[in-house]
Amino acid sequence: MGKFKFxxxxxxxxxxxxxxxxxxxxxYFMETYSAEEFREAGLDYDFVQDNQxxxxxxxxxxxxxxxxxxxxxxxxxxxxxxxxxxxxxRADSATYGQWVGELLSADNKxxxxxxxxxxxGFLVISEKAEFVYKCDDVYHPEDEGGVMYDSCGIVWPxxxxxxxxxxxxxxHPRLEDLNFKFNL
Numbered sequence: 001m002g003k004f005k006f007x008x009x010x011x012x013x014x015x016x017x018x019x020x021x022x023x024x025x026x027x028y029f030m031e032t033y034s035a036e037e038f039r040e041a042g043l044d045y046d047f048v049q050d051n052q053x054x055x056x057x058x059x060x061x062x063x064x065x066x067x068x069x070x071x072x073x074x075x076x077x078x079x080x081x082x083x084x085x086x087x088x089x090r091a092d093s094a095t096y097g098q099w100v101g102e103l104l105s106a107d108n109k110x111x112x113x114x115x116x117x118x119x120x121g122f123l124v125i126s127e128k129a130e131f132v133y134k135c136d137d138v139y140h141p142e143d144e145g146g147v148m149y150d151s152c153g154i155v156w157p158x159x160x161x162x163x164x165x166x167x168x169x170x171x172h173p174r175l176e177d178l179n180f181k182f183n184l
Contacts, residue, residue, distance in 0.1 A: 058161030062121015080129030146172035
């Protein structure tokens with residue numbers, strides 16, 4: 001039996017991954033990634049960069065993608081809780097424009113595997129959250145793309161804080177005005 005449960009979502013290639021957690025009175029231990037087990041599950045990625053961010057409640061980051069250097073991402077939360085979202089932007093996909101969302105937290109230890117061809121974003125719903133992710137390509141700042149967070153039909157959790165977006169994220173085009181699709 002493997003150390004991970006790979007749960008497919010309604011979007012081809014996007015998985016909710018639940019690691020096996022070994023715990024006792026001292027705390028817990030878990031593997032967060034195993035190239036061999038991921039490959040056996042059909043998730044064959046060569047991760048080349050790890051990133052970490054910290055955000056306060058109400059921060060919404062996204063929806064982001066890279067146009068010419070798309071990235072697959074394996075995302076998780078190590079402190080707090082976020083609502084994490086992937087939006088399908090693959091030109092030939094029957095689910096183009098559709099989204100999946102998952103609550104990721106330090107407590108539930110779930111991860112989301114997002115393949116290339118998707119926009120990605122998250123909303124912090126705890127007082128603070130630390131978010132970490134692996135990417136299969138390096139970040140290229142000149143290659144950024146984005147979609148307006150409220151244009152994809154995403155049902156974001158209600159929080160008692162005003163949303164906080166970067167100036168850049170407030171200027172993304174709406175999905176219906178996006179002049180870009182991934183041809184992978």
